Amino acid sequence: MIRFRKAHTGTAESAILENLDALYGFAMSLTRNPTDAEDLVQEACLRAIKGLAHNGIRSNPKVWLFTILRNVWINEWRRRASGPEFIFLEKARAEGGPLHECLSDERERPEDWLERNMASGRLRSALSGLPAAFREVVVLRYFEGFSYREIATILGCPAGTVMSRLNRARAELRSMLDEENTSLILRRKRGSG
Amino acid sequence: MDKHIFEQIPLYLDDELQEGERLAVETHVKGCHDCRAALDRERELIAAIRRARPLYSAPETLRGRVTRLLRQSNPPERFGSYRALIAASAFLVLASAGWWLSAATLFSKDRPSLVNVAVDHHVRYLQGRLPLEVFSDSPEAISAWFAGKLRFNFRLPDYPQGPKPYHVEGARLVGFKDDYAAYVVYRLNGHPISLLVTSNAVAQPSGGEEIPWEGLRFHFQSVAGWKVLTWSDDGLTYALVSNLEERGQASCVVCHQDERVFRGLHSSREPM
Numbered sequence: 001m002i003r004f005r006k007a008h009t010g011t012a013e014s015a016i017l018e019n020l021d022a023l024y025g026f027a028m029s030l031t032r033n034p035t036d037a038e039d040l041v042q043e044a045c046l047r048a049i050k051g052l053a054h055n056g057i058r059s060n061p062k063v064w065l066f067t068i069l070r071n072v073w074i075n076e077w078r079r080r081a082s083g084p085e086f087i088f089l090e091k092a093r094a095e096g097g098p099l100h101e102c103l104s105d106e107r108e109r110p111e112d113w114l115e116r117n118m119a120s121g122r123l124r125s126a127l128s129g130l131p132a133a134f135r136e137v138v139v140l141r142y143f144e145g146f147s148y149r150e151i152a153t154i155l156g157c158p159a160g161t162v163m164s165r166l167n168r169a170r171a172e173l174r175s176m177l178d179e180e181n182t183s184l185i186l187r188r189k190r191g192s193g
Numbered sequence: 194m195d196k197h198i199f200e201q202i203p204l205y206l207d208d209e210l211q212e213g214e215r216l217a218v219e220t221h222v223k224g225c226h227d228c229r230a231a232l233d234r235e236r237e238l239i240a241a242i243r244r245a246r247p248l249y250s251a252p253e254t255l256r257g258r259v260t261r262l263l264r265q266s267n268p269p270e271r272f273g274s275y276r277a278l279i280a281a282s283a284f285l286v287l288a289s290a291g292w293w294l295s296a297a298t299l300f301s302k303d304r305p306s307l308v309n310v311a312v313d314h315h316v317r318y319l320q321g322r323l324p325l326e327v328f329s330d331s332p333e334a335i336s337a338w339f340a341g342k343l344r345f346n347f348r349l350p351d352y353p354q355g356p357k358p359y360h361v362e363g364a365r366l367v368g369f370k371d372d373y374a375a376y377v378v379y380r381l382n383g384h385p386i387s388l389l390v391t392s393n394a395v396a397q398p399s400g401g402e403e404i405p406w407e408g409l410r411f412h413f414q415s416v417a418g419w420k421v422l423t424w425s426d427d428g429l430t431y432a433l434v435s436n437l438e439e440r441g442q443a444s445c446v447v448c449h450q451d452e453r454v455f456r457g458l459h460s461s462r463e464p465m
Contacts (some may be wrong), residue, residue: 013319014319014320016263017259017263017458020255021250024249024252034252037253038255042255042262045262046262049262060417060419060436061319063418120241120244123241123244124247125246127242127245134328138242141207142242142246143247146406147208147209148207148209149417163203163204166203167203168201170235170238173238173242179237
């Protein structure tokens with residue numbers, strides 16, 4: 001069994017620091033607030049360091065760290081986190097996320113860029129409207145690339161539950177986007193009429 | 194429409210089906226308009242979700258807080274001279290025992306597979322327990338360092354020409370079966386990737402899911418959460434270990450940055 005032990009140089013550093021951006025992203029999706037996300041990641045890292053001393057890490061360190069962060073959130077943090085501010089788009093803009101990448105792509109026409117980012121913005125908005133249980137499986141699967149089995153480990157549930165939540169999450173997202181598209185078309189028709 | 198196939202479409206797109214099941218879906222959708230349309234719709238939605246991924250960077254304040262936590266958790270230990278002597282003696286005894294155990298393992302008949310050795314080396318490298326012997330971001334310099342040290346002819350690829358999305362970090366020799374193998378570390382978008390190379394007379398790619406492409410047969414498997422690709426080409430056998438997304442195809446960019454080649458490999462595993 002592969003195990004990480006505190007006694008080995010660089011153990012905690014490599015596991016935690018390499019996954020810090022991903023952990024912060026996941027914490028943002030849970031807390032929806034940068035200050036809470038920072039505090040949550042710090043608390044999770046503290047637990048990870050303590051756990052490392054006693055048990056070591058089994059299997060993939062990223063799965064292990066996400067599991068700790070999610071447990072801290074569920075067991076202790078959720079009830080004291082602040083309001084439901086969801087700032088995916090703004091944060092991505094501020095930190096050189098996808099919008100910045102789009103701007104730097106010289107081959108893309110401005111109207112295509114606008115269209116694409118409006119679509120991404122609508123999707124992020126729809127994602128923020130999902131129930132937390134659906135949102136987190138979407139984030140873990142499509143943003144972080146975890147397999148169903150890895151997500152099941154992180155959430156502490158059967159892989160079948162992950163599958164059904166993902167199905168429902170995708171259905172919800174599609175429904176929200178379809179509604180959004182319909183109202184957009186109606187607004188355009190009214191505007192041109 | 195086949196209800197069973199229809200229900201498997203999300204699993205197919207999420208790469209959660211076995212090869213036989215994947216083939217069944219692919220065969221069915223070729224002749225079923227409704228399932229094909231459902232597949233396209235789902236794939237479009239998933240691609241849109243991925244495109245909307247916000248790329249976060251942990252703020253510097255958080256990075257500083259975590260770094261301080263890590264530093265506090267590893268305070269420098271202070272030994273008196275007597276305790277230091279005991280510790281040093283114990284270390285020598287353990288090191289000797291370790292050497293004998295390693296030698297016994299290396300030359301025993303019950304040898305670990307290439308995949309397990311590759312994963313073990315990758316983890317040990319991440320733990321800081323597998324120091325590299327040569328550090329360079331130049332594939333030529335790494336190849337030159339290996340010259341004369343291995344029983345097989347090994348040269349690192351150096352393409353595409355121009356900027357690459359990855360870089361070589363360094364390399365070392367590692368023991369494998371009765372010989373040395375080449376161990377090379379790359380980094381792609383901050384993710385370390387390990388490449389273990391030996392002669393195909395010593396090890397063959399095996400296990401996991403077989404992915405034929407362009408005359409080569411890639412074997413994909415997940416070991417303890419790590420994505421491992423093994424294949425043989427031109428007399429050598431390779432094992433690539435990463436924690437990259439999907440099936441680790443992204444790690445193929447290390448050698449197949451050429452868009453045409455990479456797309457070909459990628460599309461062979463991508464949903465239809």
